[in-house]
Amino acid sequence: MVVKSELKLIKSLQQKKCRNEHGLFVVEGKKTVEEVVNSNINAYKIFAVDPSGLKEEDIQVEKVTARELSQMSSLKNPNGYLGVFYIPKPIERITSDWVLVLDGVQDPGNLGTIIRLCDWFGISDIVCSTDTVDCYNSKVLQATMGSITRINIKYMNLESFLSETKLPIYGTFMDGISVNESRLPEKGIMVMGNEGKGVSDAVAQLCTDRLAIPQFGGVTTESLNVASATAILLHEIRK
Amino acid sequence: MVVKSELKLIKSLQQKKCRNEHGLFVVEGKKTVEEVVNSNINAYKIFAVDPSGLKEEDIQVEKVTARELSQMSSLKNPNGYLGVFYIPKPIERITSDWVLVLDGVQDPGNLGTIIRLCDWFGISDIVCSTDTVDCYNSKVLQATMGSITRINIKYMNLESFLSETKLPIYGTFMDGISVNESRLPEKGIMVMGNEGKGVSDAVAQLCTDRLAIPQFGGVTTESLNVASATAILLHEIRK
Missing domain, CATH: 3.40.1280.10 (SPOUT methyltransferase, trefoil knot domain)
Known part of the structure; x- marks a missing residue:
């Protein structure tokens, strides 16, 4: 079960102001969640209606109900997976040509x-x-x-x-x-x-x-x- | 005032099946409505909360309330203008290089x-x-x-x-x-x-x-x- 205050926090991340305040952002959908998990961006929490669907075994996934997921989601039809990640600090130095x-x-x-x-x-x-x-x-x-x-x-x-x-x-x-x-x-x-x-x-x-x-x-x-x-x-x- | 059956008809045009059945489609927003009005596509009916906002003088525009417009619209925030047009018959001959x-x-x-x-x-x-x-x-x-x-x-x-x-x-x-x-x-x-x-x-x-x-x-x-x-x-x- 996800506590109410956490549902509220995650929901609030739909607003830029709150994202910046907490340094967190939300990603939805299995594939994208997995891709961000596999990147150098740090995960805060990952939620899934069916955690067994995620390939990653060493990542902590919280099982949630569809109702809880929809309370956190920005989508009309949430698709089972939602990840909260830390906003990475941009690299100062430009490396691209x-x-x-x-x-x-x-x-x-x-x-x-x-x-x-x-x-x-x-x-x-x-x-x-x-x-x-x-x-x-x-x-x-x-x-x-x-x-x-x-x-x-x-x-x-x-x-x-x-x-x-x-x-x-x-x-x-x-x-x-x-x-x-x-x-x-x-x-x-x-x-x-x-x-x-x-x-x-x-x-x-x-x-x-x-x-x-x-x-x-x-x-x-x-x-x-x-x-x-x-x-x-x-x-x-x-x- | 728009009669209920007409509201229902226009709302139904959000579905492909109904568009094909009636041969009609819906366009929203002042600029796009005006552009379609000025094309060779025939208008069925144009609705506006403020008809005086439309440049076209020779086009029949029905004044509607914001509430009526939102009942016809596919947008969360309808933007004042909605046009219903006849779906044009595609030209058989290919003219493009x-x-x-x-x-x-x-x-x-x-x-x-x-x-x-x-x-x-x-x-x-x-x-x-x-x-x-x-x-x-x-x-x-x-x-x-x-x-x-x-x-x-x-x-x-x-x-x-x-x-x-x-x-x-x-x-x-x-x-x-x-x-x-x-x-x-x-x-x-x-x-x-x-x-x-x-x-x-x-x-x-x-x-x-x-x-x-x-x-x-x-x-x-x-x-x-x-x-x-x-x-x-x-x-x-x-x-």
Whole structure:
């Protein structure tokens, strides 16, 4: 049985404020829980309706009822497994050749997809503006599919980060130079902007190069989804 | 006031079966409603809490209460505007140089993003297997951002469609040839598979070319999200 105060604590982790206060975050679903357990992220507690379903034998799993699980879960239909983990401290040092910078990305699904893309393309560092959606948001974690454990994500003031680097800073803009006509260097920073407003003015001024993904045919749609644009740009970086 | 039977009808359109039965689909949100109104798709009825907010003057808008709107809406927080439209008949003839084929894509957000990508890259024809998620699903429509009005989407047996074409059929597979080393022709068919299972065996046998998007660094993530992969491939087609 899970005590009431613990149910309340876990439920509260759906809010960013409470996650930061307690230094904990929640992951749901068997596969993702297992992936985080197997990473260097420390587990606080793992709950399962059927603990025997988990492959890990040396991990402490608390058996819960479906009702208890649903009281902790952020999902309409909880899927049997919920893990609470300690939020890892971001690594200060940038180790990736290319760094992805996110300037105000708001949609959790987009951030989750972008984290997964970085994992695929071997970009191990993401630097987010402080107004970017929290990467420990449950919807972000659902979309990352475990990639969160392999990417170093920092939230900080972008202007101070970008003004200190000597790397070329590529920003994506509607009126930029076609990425098809650009030769991307071996190292650099790629800035992706907010879904509606794009890159902020302050950050745009720090960009050394302005890129665009060319549209084909009539100009009808307003923009590419930021996750789709990131997919294309990371692919170009790695070609 | 909206009569009860009409509320019930509109609510029922959240189910594919009912959409097909009545030949109607629902769009929510001011911007998307306006975009569909301005397309060649015929409106059945438009509802708004504040009809004066809509730009269109020559369109019949029924004023509804917030309560009535929430009874029709599929959203937790309905956003003031809801349009019911007639499902357009797909155009038989393929007009696009490249055709995108979807073999069992299940996630509505993925299909919505893919439709939007086709719009951006000027691919006007999508052919879906009959087990692909319905493009008039509300979550698909939310993700398409109005692109649905510009793309011709057909659901049919893929084997019969693919066995009749003379175009090269590119399938995407984990073990395919790197898209970076392939020269894509001016016309062709690009097949994207299901999120978990990829391209089905029957369809794979009809593919003339097997493509892959190369991963970078350690092989850690299982796969690219299908919408991200589509973004990269359509970009390559248009380069």
